[in-house]
Amino acid sequence: MLKPAFLYNQLEKHGVDFMLGVPDSLLKHFGSYAFDRGNDLIAANEGGALAIAAGYHLASGKIPLIYLQNSGFGNIVNPLTSLTDEEVYSIPVLIIVGWRGQPGTDDEPQHIKPGKTQEEQLKAxxxxxxxxxxxxxxxxxxxxxxxxxxxxKSSPYVLLVPPNTFEGYTFQGDSKEKSYSLKREEALEKLILKFGEDDIVVSTTGKTSRELFELREKHGQGHHRDFLTVGSMGHASQIALGIALQKKEQSVFCIDGDGAMIMHMGALAIIGEQQPANFHHILINNGAHESVGGQPTAGFTVDFGKIAEGCGYKKTFRVDDLNSLDKIFDDFLNSKGPVLLEIMTQTGARSDLGRPTLSPTENKSNFMQFLLEE
Incomplete structure (x- = not known):
């Protein structure tokens, strides 16, 4: 296996002194190593990372590096073809792509198609x-x-990284789990015990949906009310909006994450413009891309409440302990939407946290049956 330090040092020898991207589970050891050396910037999304890299090259003449998971590759197709391409501005950028779903390897359903088509996409x-x-x-x-x-050629080049390429490296950077006492799973458990039988839930990708699934199991509540967004990072709130506009008599709860919300923050503007009275947006903010390595987001430096209000949300709330969550929940629930509840938590999850035992299509079928029966 490849030592993250070796690749980092080799890149330095080639003059690379600017690295950025969106954390990926396959690249987390390299990304964490780079971040610990102060030579890393976490971008909002993959397309933004490529644009920042282009700006860096324009200002320095040097070749930058960006990294991403191939499930986010679609986010860079536009700037790849209309910004850095040799027939447009011709900007060299080294792009490291984690190859989730590589043919011949076992992976989750949302990674199969990106993995199967990755080489064809690059060739196209x-x-x-x-x-x-x-x-x-x-x-x-x-x-x-x-x-x-x-x-x-003065144009981008891609390094495609298969699973298990890198040796392990533990992130040494500023850990934020001590900033707040509340754990995400504790907050989720409090929430599901307050949701009603007819309430609709859309949860974001990563450990949030995994914990939601297991908590429903723990309390024998069933999974028919939940849409678990296993992929499509940053789009859970727009899925929830589409549902809320159709099911106006039911409360719709979107359980979001700070990294996901930052990735496609323009979604808040559309929610605010549509003014769905039944839309309840819950942001669980732990200041980290926890599911893919724990590198920090800008979550703890962003005032999401002010942004939401500026986008047209009727009301915003912010809590950092179960007591406060318990006290304000009824006000949050009874407020005319769209409303935002930000819950500040530490990072960390159970070591035995599993994955949903239902397939995405089974989840969809059960969820649609619940919606269409109401």
Whole structure:
């Protein structure tokens, strides 16, 4: 396996001193190592990362590096084809892509299609690429070819990273789990015990949906009221909006995350503009991309309440303990939407946290049956 430090040092030898991206589980050891060396910036989304990298190149003349998971590759197609492409502005950027769903490997359903089509996507876009080796000597040759190609063509180059390429590395950066005493799972448990039988729930990707599923199991509540957004990071609130506009007599709760909300923050403007009275937006903010390595988001520096109000939300609430959550929940529930409840939590999850035992299509079928019967 490849040591994160080795790749980092090799990149430095090629003059790379600016790295950024969106954390990925396959790249978390390298991303964490880079972040701990102060040479990393966590972008809002993948397209934004490429745009920042382009700006850096314009101002420095150097080649930057961005990293991402292939499930977010769609977010960079627009700037890849209309900004950095050699037929437009011709900007060299090294792009490291975590290859979730690589053919021949086991992965979750939402990663199968991105993994199966990844190489075809790169070929269709005319992007030169190589599959990163875990052998150090081979990596040196691959990087030499990548930088030679980028300098010669003045355009992006992709390193496709299969599962289990990197050795483990534990993130040493400023840990935020001590900032707040409340755990996400504790907050979720309090919430589901307050939701009504007819309330609709849409939860964001990552550990939030996994914990929601297990908590429903724990309390014997069934899963028919929940849409678990296992992929499509940042889009849970828009799924919930589409439902809320159709099911106006039912309360719709979107359980969001800080990284997901930042990724597509424009969603708040559309929710505010539509003014769904039954829309209850719950943001669980732990200031981290916890599911993919724990690197920090901008969540603890952003005033989500002010942003929501500026977008047209009727009311906002913010709590950081179960007592406060208990006291304000009825006010939150009875307020005319759209309303936002921000719950500040620490990072961390149970070591034995499982994954939903229902497939996405089973979840969808049960959820639609519940909605269409109401």
């Amino acid at each position: 876009l005319g992007l030169p690429y190589t599959i990163l080796s875990s052998d150090e000597q081979q990596v040196e040759k691959q990087l030499a070819l990548a930088f030679d190609t980028m300098k010669r």
